[in-house]
Amino acid sequence: MSMYVNCSIAEAKNLSEFKGVFILGEQRDGKIQAVTFELLTWGRGIADDLGCELACVLLGDEIENLDEVILRGADKVFFIQDPIFKNFLTQPYSNAITRLVNEEKPEVIIAGATTTGRTVMPLVAAKTNTGLTADCTELTVDPDTKLLLQTRPAIGGNIMATIKTPDTRPQMATVRPRSAKQSPVDTSRTGQIIVKNYAGATTMTVEKFLEFIIDTTQAVSIEEADIIIAGGKGMKNAAGFKLIEELAELMGAAVGATRDAVELGWSTYPHQVGLSGKTVSPKLIIAAGIAGKIQFLAGMQTSDVIVAINKDPEAQIFKVADFGIVGDVFEVMPMLIETVKKIKASA
Amino acid sequence: MKIIVLVKQVPGTDSVKLDPVTGVMVRTGKDTIINPLDENALAEAIRIKNTYPDVKITAVSMGPISAMKAIKEAIAMGADDGVLVSGREFAGSDTIATAKVIAAAIKKTGDFDMILCGERATDGETGQTAAMIAHYLGVPAQTYVSALEVLEDGVIVKRTVESGFERVQVTFPVLVSVNKDISDTGFPTLDGKLKAKKVEVPMLGNAELGFDKSELGLTGSPTRVVKIFSPKLSRDTIMVKANATMQPIDELMSFLVQKDVL
Numbered sequence: 001m002s003m004y005v006n007c008s009i010a011e012a013k014n015l016s017e018f019k020g021v022f023i024l025g026e027q028r029d030g031k032i033q034a035v036t037f038e039l040l041t042w043g044r045g046i047a048d049d050l051g052c053e054l055a056c057v058l059l060g061d062e063i064e065n066l067d068e069v070i071l072r073g074a075d076k077v078f079f080i081q082d083p084i085f086k087n088f089l090t091q092p093y094s095n096a097i098t099r100l101v102n103e104e105k106p107e108v109i110i111a112g113a114t115t116t117g118r119t120v121m122p123l124v125a126a127k128t129n130t131g132l133t134a135d136c137t138e139l140t141v142d143p144d145t146k147l148l149l150q151t152r153p154a155i156g157g158n159i160m161a162t163i164k165t166p167d168t169r170p171q172m173a174t175v176r177p178r179s180a181k182q183s184p185v186d187t188s189r190t191g192q193i194i195v196k197n198y199a200g201a202t203t204m205t206v207e208k209f210l211e212f213i214i215d216t217t218q219a220v221s222i223e224e225a226d227i228i229i230a231g232g233k234g235m236k237n238a239a240g241f242k243l244i245e246e247l248a249e250l251m252g253a254a255v256g257a258t259r260d261a262v263e264l265g266w267s268t269y270p271h272q273v274g275l276s277g278k279t280v281s282p283k284l285i286i287a288a289g290i291a292g293k294i295q296f297l298a299g300m301q302t303s304d305v306i307v308a309i310n311k312d313p314e315a316q317i318f319k320v321a322d323f324g325i326v327g328d329v330f331e332v333m334p335m336l337i338e339t340v341k342k343i344k345a346s347a
Numbered sequence: 348m349k350i351i352v353l354v355k356q357v358p359g360t361d362s363v364k365l366d367p368v369t370g371v372m373v374r375t376g377k378d379t380i381i382n383p384l385d386e387n388a389l390a391e392a393i394r395i396k397n398t399y400p401d402v403k404i405t406a407v408s409m410g411p412i413s414a415m416k417a418i419k420e421a422i423a424m425g426a427d428d429g430v431l432v433s434g435r436e437f438a439g440s441d442t443i444a445t446a447k448v449i450a451a452a453i454k455k456t457g458d459f460d461m462i463l464c465g466e467r468a469t470d471g472e473t474g475q476t477a478a479m480i481a482h483y484l485g486v487p488a489q490t491y492v493s494a495l496e497v498l499e500d501g502v503i504v505k506r507t508v509e510s511g512f513e514r515v516q517v518t519f520p521v522l523v524s525v526n527k528d529i530s531d532t533g534f535p536t537l538d539g540k541l542k543a544k545k546v547e548v549p550m551l552g553n554a555e556l557g558f559d560k561s562e563l564g565l566t567g568s569p570t571r572v573v574k575i576f577s578p579k580l581s582r583d584t585i586m587v588k589a590n591a592t593m594q595p596i597d598e599l600m601s602f603l604v605q606k607d608v609l
């Protein structure tokens with residue numbers, strides 16, 4: 001086993017040495033993932049506020065359309081290329097990113113609060129001995145101190161906390177997928193692609209990637225979906241919950257569920273929204289037969305538009321809803337499904 | 348095989364109510380529970396122990412003296428023993444500082460094959476501590492694990508990721524953070540309860556771990572909370588009543604079009 005590394009954050013770091021903003025892009029099967037383009041929006045804004053360059057870091061074997069990252073806002077792409085990076089493995093990924101950070105000394109690093117970002121960033125933070133704020137919904141630059149202000153929900157989403165990393169660099173944060181729009185393509189933009197080859201110790205690992213299994217029930221992943229149709233115990237039974245799935249399929253939406261609905265076996269855990277499930281922030285969420293307990297709200301109250309259908313006019317879900325329908329889901333949902341079908345047919 | 352299970356004591360959220368006016372969480376009780384996902388991690392450790400009899404499970408918790416309750420509960424549910432990491436110097440630590448301390452405490456307890464813990468805790472909800480602990484121990488971290496297969500010299504984990512599952516094989520020693528799909532949480536047994544009463548749970552403080560004070564608590568934490576505020580919880584809700592007509596649905600549709608989400 002390796003040594004326990006014990007070094008103090010008080011160790012003076014020359015803060016002014018650190019310049020530039022990094023975002024950590026993601027790819028699967030060589031395709032750049034949408035979260036990368038959202039991160040470019042965050043990164044571009046911060047880099048402009050700081051008056052510095054924005055670089056996108058991507059790890060992979062072969063990656064399609066690297067240029068797109070530049071057209072969408074990056075000044076530079078660091079492409080760390082090796083067959084080992086085809087799939088995510090904690091050791092080679094965290095080693096390689098740390099090495100690049102030590103070479104390039106960025107002032108800020110932002111990654112997605114995805115399973116990858118939330119795994120690799122803590123490792124990079126620990127390796128570079130700096131702070132990391134998880135799951136931010138807002139990032140701004142303090143106009144006076146030029147520090148990155150990282151705002152995130154805390155205590156089940158009931159409180160927002162703004163956090164800074166004053167004395168160490170880089171300042172690191174993960175941001176929730178969908179908390180920013182994708183940065184648009186600007187074909188006039190130019191930039192530089194720098195390929196890094198870190199073969200050797202950096203890529204060594206005791207981990208072996210075996211396979212990726214697509215979850216067909218997550219045809220649309222709930223964290224990345226624009227629209228979520230969510231159902232709770234008010235859907236009565238598995239057959240009733242099918243109404244949720246039907247509407248979701250029609251609208252190209254993801255299916256969400258409360259913990260109760262998952263525990264009753266109407267849906268599965270990857271679909272659970274809330275404190276002990278996923279945090280989602282889609283453009284639209286329709287919550288049907290859901291009470292709106294605090295643990296559920298914690299996972300979805302930052303959604304852009306919230307629609308609630310519940311027969312109880314006092315249900316707490318209406319407190320966070322933009323549009324509420326008081327009524328029986330078995331009456332309202334079929335009507336909604338019919339209407340969407342009609343709209344689709346006429347489109 | 349030695350398995351360490353990390354158990355964090357968190358406020359029992361069942362007794363938490365939402366103040367509808369301020370949107371602030373009101374804790375109606377002083378009850379604490381083991382972080383739910385840590386119970387799943389413990390259940391998985393117990394499942395492994397039931398298959399491989401030479402397994403020893405040690406529950407480790409960092410927190411105030413009252414976190415002893417979490418360790419005793421873990422023992423009552425099937426852990427063999429426990430270690431409590433506690434000390435005033437540790438209060439106020441962020442994830443980095445916490446991870447350093449927990450890693451040092453684990454080192455003190457000797458070699459291990461696997462650390463099992465929750466993917467995140469319900470209080471801080473950072474989900475960062477686990478991977479950081481792995482770093483300070485120099486072992487790989489496997490996160491978001493929903494199934495685990497024990498091999499001769501390591502494990503195969505199934506990670507639940509955005510659009511599916513990843514299967515990864517890794518050798519011991521390893522840290523594995525789990526989600527809810529791993530193993531259903533168990534219950535205290537009579538034997539376990541008796542054992543929990545008897546077992547002497549050692550406490551580790553900074554006297555034993557020997558950190559420089561500058562590395563602990565607030566001074567050892569690179570992040571600083573600068574502001575806390577309540578999010579705007581209530582929205583201006585348009586309420587309609589369902590009736591047998593299509594009118595409420597039509598109203599909803601035009602609202603969605605107006606909001607540019609359709």
Ligand SMILES: Cc1cc2nc3c(=O)[nH]c(=O)nc-3n(C[C@H](O)[C@H](O)[C@H](O)COP(=O)(O)OP(=O)(O)OC[C@H]3O[C@@H](n4cnc5c(N)ncnc54)[C@H](O)[C@@H]3O)c2cc1C
Pocket residue numbers: 231232233234235257258259260261272273274275276277278288289290291292293294295296299309310311312315327328329330360361383469
């Ligand atoms: C530590 C902890 C973590 C938790 N984590 C989560 C989590 O991640 N996600 C989560 O969802 N929960 C979580 N919970 C559970 C949470 O407290 C609630 O129990 C749960 O969200 C309730 O689910 P529900 O709204 O589906 O069910 P219910 O509370 O039973 O609500 C059902 C609703 O449906 C309505 N209804 C019934 N019939 C009809 C009908 N025919 N038409 C219209 N409306 C109808 C009712 O009026 C009611 O409002 C957690 C709890 C704890 C203690």
Ligand SMILES: Nc1ncnc2c1ncn2[C@@H]1O[C@H](COP(=O)(O)O)[C@@H](O)[C@H]1O
Pocket residue numbers: 353354355356382384385407408409410442445463464465466467468469471472473474475476477
């Ligand atoms: N103080 C602690 N004591 C024991 N385990 C902890 C502690 N803090 C974090 N953990 C473990 O790390 C996981 C993630 O915690 P967090 O990073 O706080 O979300 C938890 O589910 C626990 O298993």
